[in-house]
Structures are given as C-alpha cells and as structure tokens.
Amino acid sequence: MKALAKMSLAALALCALPLPGVLYAAAESLPQGPTVGDQDLSPFYRWTAALPEKPGLMLREEGIPEQPEIVAAATAKKILYTSVDVRWRSGIIPVSGTLYLPKRAAPQGGWPLVAWAHGTLGGSDRCAPSWSRHRPRDGEYINNWLEQGFAVVATDYQGLGGPGPHPYLNWEAEGRSVLDAARAALDHSNGEIANAIIITGQSQGSGASLGATRLAPSYAPELNIKASIATGVISAFPAADKKPSSDESFARSVPPQLTILMMIGGALGDDARKPDDLVTEAAKPLLQAAREGCNAELAQVVRSNGLTLANSLKDPEIADRVSTVIDMSPVRMPVPVFLATGLADKSIYPQRQYAAVAALCAAGSHVVWKTYAGVSHNGTVHAAYSDELAFVQAALAGTPMQSNCASIADPGPPGEALPGFKFND
Numbered sequence: 405m406k407a408l409a410k411m412s413l414a415a416l417a418l419c420a421l422p423l424p425g426v427l428y429a430a431a432e433s434l435p436q437g438p439t440v441g442d443q444d445l446s447p448f449y450r451w452t453a454a455l456p457e458k459p460g461l462m463l464r465e466e467g468i469p470e471q472p473e474i475v476a477a478a479t480a481k482k483i484l485y486t487s488v489d490v491r492w493r494s495g496i497i498p499v500s501g502t503l504y505l506p507k508r509a510a511p512q513g514g515w516p517l518v519a520w521a522h523g524t525l526g527g528s529d530r531c532a533p534s535w536s537r538h539r540p541r542d543g544e545y546i547n548n549w550l551e552q553g554f555a556v557v558a559t560d561y562q563g564l565g566g567p568g569p570h571p572y573l574n575w576e577a578e579g580r581s582v583l584d585a586a587r588a589a590l591d592h593s594n595g596e597i598a599n600a601i602i603i604t605g606q607s608q609g610s611g612a613s614l615g616a617t618r619l620a621p622s623y624a625p626e627l628n629i630k631a632s633i634a635t636g637v638i639s640a641f642p643a644a645d646k647k648p649s650s651d652e653s654f655a656r657s658v659p660p661q662l663t664i665l666m667m668i669g670g671a672l673g674d675d676a677r678k679p680d681d682l683v684t685e686a687a688k689p690l691l692q693a694a695r696e697g698c699n700a701e702l703a704q705v706v707r708s709n710g711l712t713l714a715n716s717l718k719d720p721e722i723a724d725r726v727s728t729v730i731d732m733s734p735v736r737m738p739v740p741v742f743l744a745t746g747l748a749d750k751s752i753y754p755q756r757q758y759a760a761v762a763a764l765c766a767a768g769s770h771v772v773w774k775t776y777a778g779v780s781h782n783g784t785v786h787a788a789y790s791d792e793l794a795f796v797q798a799a800l801a802g803t804p805m806q807s808n809c810a811s812i813a814d815p816g817p818p819g820e821a822l823p824g825f826k827f828n829d
Contacts, residue, residue, distance in 0.1 A: 432492055432493045432494055433492070433494055434489055434492050434494035434497065434567060434568040435492065435568055435569055435670075436567050436568050438695060438696075439668075439695060440563070440568060440569035440668060440695070441527045441528040441529060441563065441564075441569060441570060441668060441694075441695050441696075442529060442567060442568070443528055443529040443530055443696075445529055445530060445532075445535050445565065446535075448464065448466050448482065448484065448500075449484065449498075449500055449529070449535075449565050449566060451463060451484065451498040455486060455495075455496045455497070455498065456486055456496065457496060458486065458496070459486050459487050459488045459496060459580070459584045459587065460485065460486060460487070460583070460584040460586075460587025460588050460591065460624070461485060461486045461587075461588060461591060462483060462484075462485050462588045462589075462591060462592040463484040463485055463486060463498055464483075464484045465481045465482065465483045465484070465503070465592070466481060466482050467480065467481055467482075468480050468481060468482050468502065468534070471537050471538065471543050472540075472543070473538070473540050473543030473544045473546075473547055474504065474538070474543045474546055474547045474550070475547060476506055476507055476547050476550035476551045477504040477505065477506065477507070477547075477550050478505050478506060478507040479503075479504065479505040480502070480503075480504050481502065481503045481504075482500060482501070482502055482503075482534040482535075483500065483501050483502065483503050483534075483557075483585075483588060483589075484498050484499070484500050484566070485498070485499055485500075485501070485584060485585060485587075485588035486498065486499070486584065486588070487499040487562060487580055487581055487584040488580055488584070489562065489568070489577070490576050490577050490580055491562075491571045491574055491576070491577045491670050492568065492569075492670065494568075497562065497566060497567065497568065498566045498567065499559060499560065499561070499562050499565075499566050499581050499584065499585070500532055500534045500535075500559075500560045500564070500565035500566050501533075501534055501557060501558055501559040501560050501581075501585045502533060502534045502538070502557070502558045502560075503555070503556070503557050503558075503589055504546060504550055504555065504556045504557075504558075505550075505555050505596065505597075506550040506551070506553055506554065506555065507550070508553050510596045510597075511553070511598075513598045514555075514593065514595055514596050514597045514598035515553055515554055515555040515596065515597055515598060516553075516554050516555070516597075516598050516600040516601070516602065516630070516800060517554065517555045517556070517557060517586060517589060517590070517597050517598065517599075517600065517601045517602070518546075518549045518554045518555070518556045518557075518601075518602045518604060519556075519557050519558075519559075519582050519583075519585060519586045519589075519601055519602070519603045519604070519616070520542070520545070520546060520549075520556055520557070520558040520559075520604055520605065520609070521558075521559065521561075521578065521582050521603070521604065521605030521606075521608075521609030521610075521612035521613045521616070522538070522539075522542055522558065522561075522605070522606070522608070522609050523542075523605075523606045523607035523608045523609050523636070524572075524607060524608045524662065524665070524699060525539070525564070525698055525699055526564075526665070526694070526697060526698030526699050526701075526702065527563075527564075527569070527570045527572055527665045527668050527669060527694050527695070528694070528695060528696055528697060528698065529563075529564060529565050529566075530697075530698065531564055531697075531698040531699070532560040532564040532565030533558060533560055534560050534565055535560075535565055536698070538558070540827075541782060541785055541786070541826070541827040542558075542606075542785070544786065544826070545785050545786065545789065546558065548789055548793075552793060554602070555589065555593075555596070555597045557585045557586055557588075557589040558585070559578075559581040559582050559584075559585040559612075560581075561577075561578050561581045561612070562577050562578070562580075562581050563669070569668055569669050569670055570665075570668075570669050571669045571670050571671075571729075572608070572662075572665040572666050572668070572669035572671070572729075573608060573611060573638070573662075573665075573666055573669070573671070573727075573729050573730050574669065574670065574671065574729045575611040575612060575614065575615030575639065575729070575730065575732065576615060576619075578608075578609075578611065578612035578615060578616075579612055579613075579614075579615030579616035579617075579618070579619045579623075580616075580619065580623060581612070582603060582605070582612050582613065582615075582616035583616050583619065583620060583623060583624040583627060584624075586601050586603075586624075586627055587624060587626075587627065590627075599626075599627065599628045600628055600630050600800060601627055601628060601629050601630060602629075602630055602631050602632070602633065602796050602799075603616050603617055603620075603629060603631075603632045603633065604632070604633035604634075604635075604792070605633070605634055605635075606634075606635045606636050606784070606785050607635075607636040607638055607751070607752070607781065608638060609634075610634035610635060610636055610637045610638050610639065611634075611638045611639045611730055613632055613633060613634045614632065614634050614637075614639050614732070614737075614741070615639075615732070616632075617629065617632040617737055617738065617739060617741065618732070618735055618737060618738070620738065621738050629738065629739050630739060630796070630799045630800055631739055631740050631741070631742065631795065631796055631799035631800075631804070632737065632739055632740070632741045632742070633741070633742045633743075633744075633792050633795070633796075634741065634742075634743050634744075635743070635744040635745075635784045635785055635788055636744075636745070636746070636749060636751065636752055636757075636781050636784050636785075637743055637745065637752065637757040637760045637761070638654075638730055638752055639730055639731075639732050639760050640654060640730050640731050640732070640756075640759070640760060641731070641732055641733070641734045641759070641760055641763030641764070642731055643733055643734060654727050654730065654752075654756065656713060656720075656723065656724075657753065657756075658751070659703075659706060660687065660690065660706060660711050660712060660713045660716040660717075661690060661693075661694060661702040661703070661705075661706055663713065663716070663717070663722070663723045663726060663727070664679065664683070664687070664690055664691055664694045664702075664716070665694055666726040666727065666729060667679040667682065667722070667726055668691075668694055668695065671725075671726035671727075671728075671729045672722075672725075672726060679691055682717060682718055682719070682722055683716060683717060683718070684715060684716060684717065684718055686709060686711065686715055686716065687709075687711055687715070687716035687717070689705050689709060690702065690705045690706060690709070690711055690716065693705045734763040734764065734766060734767040735767050735769075736767050736768040736769050737764060737767075737769040737770070737771075739770075739799070740770040740771075740772065740795070740799055740804040740805070740807075741764065741769055741770065741771050741772070742771075742772045742773075742774070742788075742791070742792055742795045742796075742805075743757070743760075743761050743764075743771060743772070743773045743774070744773075744774050744775075744776065744784050744787075744788035744791070744792070745757040745758070745761075745773070745774070745775045745776070745784065745815070746775075746776050746778075746779030746780050746781060746783055746784040746787065747775050747776060747777045747778065747779065747815055747818060747819050748777075748778050748779055748780045748783075748818050748819045748820055748821040748822070748828075749779070749780055749781040749784065749818055750780070750781065750818045751780075751781035752781060753817065753818055754775070754815040754816070754817070754818055755814055755815065755816065755817065758812065758813075758814050758815055761773045761812055762812060765807075765809035765812065769809075770804065770807045771807050771808070771809050772795060772805050772806075772807060772808055773808060773809075773812055774788060774791050775815055776788065776825075777819065777822075778819065778820070778821060778822030778824075778825065778828075779821070779822075779825050779828060780821040780825075780828050780829060782827045782828065782829055783821065783825040783826065783827055783828030783829075785827065786825065786826040786827060787825050787826075787828075
C-alpha cells in the first residue's frame with residue numbers, strides 16, 4: 405500500500421512537469437476556500453485580472469512596514485508574482501513574497517541575489533511572512549545577507565497569501581515558488597540585481613532549496629545559480645544506499661500538526677478522502693486550527709488536547725503515505741551545496757540528515773557538510789551563517805570550497821542544546 409502511494413505521487417509529479425515551449429494553460433481547478441487555508445488578507449493578495457502565461461513575472465509590489473530585525477534594507481517590499489501550479493495543474497497562479505535591497509550602493513552589474521526559503525509557519529494565508537512579518541530568527545538571517553551586500557527575495561510559497569492550498573513540504577511546488585521569486589526579482593530590478601543567485605533554506609525551506617536547485621537547469625535555465633544552502637535538512641532519498649541509523653520514519657518522529665498540514669496541502673492525492681474523514685474526533689480542533697491559524701496556535705492545540713500521531717489519525721499509516729512528498733531521487737546537484745546540521749536537532753534527527761547528505765554525495769554532488777555541537781534545529785540557521793558566507797564567497801569567486809564527502813560519518817542521536825547560540829531553543 406505504501407509502495408502504491410509512493411508510485412502514485414511520483415507519477416503525479418512526472419505528469420505535472422511542464423515541457424519546454426508549452427504554454428502553462430490551466431488543466432484542472434485549484435482548490436480554494438477556508439477548508440484549504442484561504443483567507444481574505446488584503447486587496448494586494450487578490451489578483452482578478454488575467455494572468456500572464458509566463459512564470460516569474462512581477463504582478464505588483466507594495467512597501468511594507470519596517471521590521472526591527474531587518475535594518476540593513478534600503479528598500480523593503482511585498483511582491484506578487486507569477487508561478488506554476490505543479491500540484492493541482494491549474495496553470496499560472498499568483499504567489500506572494502518579499503524583496504529587500506541593501507543600503508550599500510550596488511556594485512557594477514548589480515547585487516548578487518539570495519533566494520530565501522523559510523521553515524514551517526503554518527498553512528493558512530495569514531502565516532505568510534509578507535503579511536505577518538518574518539519571524540525574528542529569519543529576519544536577522546535576511547539582515548545578515550543584506551549587510552554583506554546581497555539583495556534578498558523571500559517567497560511565501562504557493563498558497564500562503566495567494567489562492568489555494570499551501571502544498572506543504574512538496575518540493576516540486578515549493579522549489580518553483582523559490583525560482584520564480586528569483587525570476588521576478590531579476591525581471592523587475594532595472595539592472596540593480598545581478599543574475600548571480602544563491603538559494604538557501606531552513607527545515608521546510610531546506611527541501612524547497614534543494615528542490616529549486618535540482619529543478620533550475622530544466623525549469624529556469626536562464627537563472628545563474630552559483631550555490632545552494634540547506635540547513636536542518638528535511639529531504640529524504642529512499643532509493644539511496646545509505647540509511648539513517650534511526651529506524652523511526654520521518655512521519656512518526658514529528659508532531660501531528662505537520663501531518664495535518666501535509667494532508668491539507670494535497671499530499672493525500674487527487675482522489676483521496678478528505679482530511680475531515682481521516683482525523684479522529686479528538687483531532688478535529690487541530691484540523692480547524694491548521695486551516696485558520698499558524699504554528700503557535702497549532703502547537704497550543706496539540707498541548708491542550710494531548711494529541712499524538714496515534715490519537716490524531718484514524719489510520720496512522722496515513723502519516724507515512726503523505727510524508728512521501730519530501731522524497732527525492734538521488735541526483736547530482738548542478739552547483740556546490742552547503743548542508744548544515746545541529747547535533748542537538750531533535751526536530752529532524754542528525755542521523756536522518758546524515759542519510760540525505762550521504763545520498764547526495766553518492767550521487768556525485770559537490771557537498772560541504774558542517775555539523776555544530778550543542779546546536780538545535782532553530783539554532784542552526786545562525787550557527788552556520790559564517791560558514792555559509794565563506795562558502796558563498798568562494799563560489800562567487802569561482803573557487804568553490806572542497807567537498808568533504810569523503811570524510812562524512814553518521815553523527816549518532818541528538819545531544820542536548822547548549823547556551824551561547826542565537827535562537828537555540
């Protein structure tokens with residue numbers, strides 16, 4: 405049954421891939437409404453005119469209030485741009501995000517561009533960072549790049565802010581959101597932004613970052629991707645030889661709200677039963693919170709109701725089925741990739757991240773993997789930044805860091821988080 409589920413999702417992804425020269429005309433309808441997290445935020449997010457038949461075009465932009473953590477931006481805007489709905493095959497859709505330009509003068513040829521992919525925030529529209537602001541951890545991270553003279557574009561992802569469900573953890577969809585944000589930023593920059601792009605993401609965003617990197621040569625070949633970064637690596641490579649030393653599946657090791665978000669986000673497939681029919685009575689408040697709220701509300705519902713995966717789903721095997729959206733086949737990445745793991749990460753175990761690193765190495769990718777003792781899942785974002793910057797500067801200079809694939813080793817189970825690191829909760 406699990407194999408069939410994986411096969412059906414893989415077939416769906418293959419059928420959805422756009423072909424060169426083919427117009428992105430709608431083939432099916434995009435699910436919309438409150439049951440998939442749609443909310444009426446503001447007129448900015450509602451696009452009622454005809455959409456251009458091309459992904460990566462800027463539709464509109466609007467100034468946003470200053471954020472305390474982002475002080476190095478001369479320009480800060482929310483943006484709405486075109487992308488492709490690969491999950492429901494509904495054609496071109498509007499996707500929202502944010503765009504920041506640094507205070508320092510643009511160098512000749514423009515600032516290099518960092519395309520940031522955020523971690524889990526929720527599934528309802530009001531969780532979109534362009535609406536609710538970037539979480540402080542992410543705001544500081546964006547500011548770090550601005551201070552170093554990089555422009556930053558940060559997608560909200562399909563369905564967060566824009567219409568329809570958010571295809572949570574679906575790297576095929578999220579990767580396109582990342583690449584089309586970069587396209588829109590370049591298209592609208594008047595030469596201030598260079599076609600020299602760094603893709604980076606954390607946790608959920610690590611899958612989006614790796615997905616965008618592997619998709620770029622076929623989906624957005626005009627983008628000059630220089631390097632890719634993924635921290636708190638969520639992607640899985642089940643066909644690879646190396647297996648994590650932990651036998652527990654991804655779905656069974658994460659809190660139940662993540663499975664609920666995947667269910668709402670289309671991971672059940674086209675002809676599946678509705679999430680309402682698959683959750684227990686005890687988990688109905690969690691399902692409602694996932695449709696209306698964001699991380700904090702979901703976590704509170706889980707705590708208040710004593711929810712676990714076992715008492716949230718009528719059939720716990722559904723969790724394994726929907727979690728196949730994170731699976732990738734091991735392929736050689738087209739650019740050098742920097743991966744970072746906190747050795748106190750209890751959200752995505754270090755052994756599981758090692759398995760992904762080993763799979764990418766075995767496929768011939770140029771990988772630099774760094775581990776950080778005492779650093780948690782959240783803490784990895786900032787603990788790794790100085791290493792990321794050195795990695796990126798080397799890639800931009802045409803002298804990429806040497807891969808350390810030959811020396812990687814299974815780090816074992818997670819340790820305890822230590823003081824002295826930012827956001828190390």
